[in-house]
Amino acid sequence: MPELLLELFSEEIPARMQAGAARDLERLVAVELARAELAYDSVSTFAGPRRLTLVVEGLPARQADRAEELKGPRVGAPEQALAGFLRKTGLGQEALVDRDGVWFATIARAGRHTAEVIAEIVPAVVRAFPWPKSMTWGSGTLRWVRPLHRILCLFDGDVVPFDVDGIGAADLTEGHRFMSNAAPIRVTGFEDYRTALLARFVVLDVEERKRRILEGARAACSARGLTLVDDPGLLDEVAGMVEWPVPLIGDMDPAFLALPPEVVRTSMRAHQRYFAVAGEDGRLAPHFVVVANLEAADGGALIAAGAARVLSARLKDAQFFWEEDLAKPLESRLETLKGVTFHAKLGTMFQRVGRIEVLAGIIATMIEASPEKTVEAARLAKADLTTAMVGEFPELQGVMGGYYAAAQGADPGVAAAIRDHYRPQGPSEPVPTAPLSVAVALADKMDSILAFFSIGEAPTGSRDPYALRRAALGVIRIVLENGLTLSLNQVIGSSQFDGEGVAAFFADRLKVQLRDRGARHDLVDAILALGDDDILRIAKRVEILSEFLDGEDGGNLLAAYRRAGNILAAEARKGPLPEAMLRRPKGPAEELALYEAVMSFQPVVWSALEQDDYAVALAALAGLRAPVDAFFEAVLVNSPVAAERANRLALLNAVREVMGLTADFARISG
């Protein structure tokens, strides 16, 4: 079966866009082939620095023929109408079929050659390609991520003739920019193409490039008793920057290892895309791995030496920043935060620090952290924003503050709190656990949320420019994973902002978070409906309630709750329910028993809840189950005696109320 091979050959495509472009190319071509009713066996795509490639295997040589039925005029309609229809279909009248008094024509549509269809599909896909950023070049109007130079398009070994803005499809591609000569290569199909590229120093498949980088880098390291520090994100990026990866080891002056390891690694990674290397003790070694894009005649000696010099210059800069920053006490930088805008409507970073300090101090008292040290850590938490190092590497905010504070003699707990207060920044990053760090981390996130809510910047839909959902998730994780008892409303109330909408936002985030952890959505709702603001307690109760409902007593009690609710609702439809005080019933025995049960369990539930013993409260409810079942079995609620009816309705209501102390059972489904 014929194969389609397409290569879009351009100037260097940004590494970060390559994977997405491969997916888009596959998707767009697949959609168009489906629309053209062209089935195929498989499709694959490849992306690299200078080319996007797609290969579709098992296409038919042409589309299947199709028969299309067209409805014409009524039989006996005026001559012109019939003549018009015949003209439109190109048929004679004898070819028409009279069905229920209407003319029908069947037109055979011959399937087109697949190549013809491809010649339309590819230009359309190229023109509509969804690059995150695209450009025009020269005098043309075509948009591509960078200038597009060649289109290779073969169907079943033949060039598919088309042209996009003066770029004609051909059977030509190019090899490595420097290692092969510039003469274009003629190819006949995918296997030929892949082999020809490999012979000209281009590894087509990014996974293969990654494999070569890792294997080469590990081998080079182990030859010198070193280990490569894994960095999958960097590997992805580097694999998008080279067609012929050649890992080389470079050296650095060991004196640079006196810098914090985060600084050395960030400098290598962010500026140079070098991999860090560890020694036998697992600590950074004075070497690095750079992945060159070619095999140089000198074995890469010049390249490795050049890379080392550049890194050395970078690290010298970092050393300069480190020393300059250290010379100035963090405390003295607070003043400079007055010049750093946090948000136009929310004032400066200095003002924000003031708020965080207050809030952190209050939270400290709630979680038994030292308020004085917490306030000190909060005050210094943002001071590193004006250091030269953080100016150069914004991703080291917090980390640098921690180092500077420690070096300037701060309490180790304070330094750690400064370092960790941005955590967790993602769902996989661990939460801070030291009380000081927890207090500052919570205050930092709560202040962001409260401040942005106060200026109407709550997240909506997919819009969350200030990452407030991430902040809320951070708060929830810190509380849950540290087992903190904390009144959210009290925290909100301690802030200078009015906090409107914040509690509801947290309820919402908590639902999402607990559901992600496997909790039932309706149970979270049932607990939240009671207005609890203690995240840990809510989460625990959801868990206990879930267990309770899974048991026999819980399930039956839920059924009884519903039955009572249905009766009350049915009676309410007849007219207003009597507002009778519940009295001790005279009989029958089942009614009396239920009354006694409600009366005796109610205080048990109360006190259990007061002592935060939710399991005991639910166990008490379980004691209601037998009397409730017996009551429904034996007693007619809708008694003809009005006083009896009123008291029985009041009794059912009391059952619901005592249950409702533990959760809103009306919200529980299933």
Added chain:
Amino acid sequence: MALSFQDIILALHAFWSDRGCVILQPYDVEVGAGTLHPATVLRALGPKPWRAAYVQPSRRPADGRHGENPNRLRHFHQYQVILKPNPDNMQQLYLDSLQAIGIDPKLHDIRFVEDDWENPTVGAWGLGWEVWCDGMEISQYTYFQQVGGLDVSPVAGELTYGLERLALYVQGVDNVFDLAFNDPQSPDFKTYGDVFLENERQFSAFEQEVADTDMLIRQFHDMEAMVPRLLAAKGRRGQPLVLPAFDHVLKASHLFNLLDARGAIAVAERQSYIGRIRDLCRECAVAWVKLEEAGA
């Protein structure tokens, strides 16, 4: 033997002259980058083809380190090439130019790394790369998409070589002040430091410590006020005085940089200053394109 600083410039001049560029002299108004030379900012706009190359001394007062940092200068040199419309083989031309100054792409690792260039003060942006040689950024390569807020059509390709960095690399030197400025064999051999170190020292002090901010603010307002007047005025052929107006934009821009280096611009004001310069630049760009399209 490695080329001296001035020989790199001469080699680039010869190379780009052979490729049809007019070789211009540096613009004689203080600018922060070679892009700001009217031969780039203004000539990139409008329909007429244009190829030029020149050295532009560039001043970035905030980067001053009193000559004490081996890698950072407040006054440095960019080699600037502008090709409009960009030729199809522009990347190859660029690589050939590296070879002309002694960088062999078969021995070094030349890489085109994504870098989307923008200059908000002149309302310009483009897509392209920073070019790395063994991990060192040696050039900026940009396909201009907008300048002065106007679409660039045809597209102009811009190459900016950081001459000091390039020379550090070519000569294998670690300290910019140790660069050979002219031929080391020459009887009057001079290093880069011999030529520019004292300038760095004096100007760093002036720009960061001594410059009179009140005066700078006054001058900024004066320059700003002149631009609309010049655009409204007419030359002998009835044309607006775009080129003098643009000079005043450049002067305003440099005054802003000086104020910035003195720490006289609050964060909140920064955007407003940049916005004002951008608007003035845009007005010049609009007037320039009108003139170019009219075939003046």
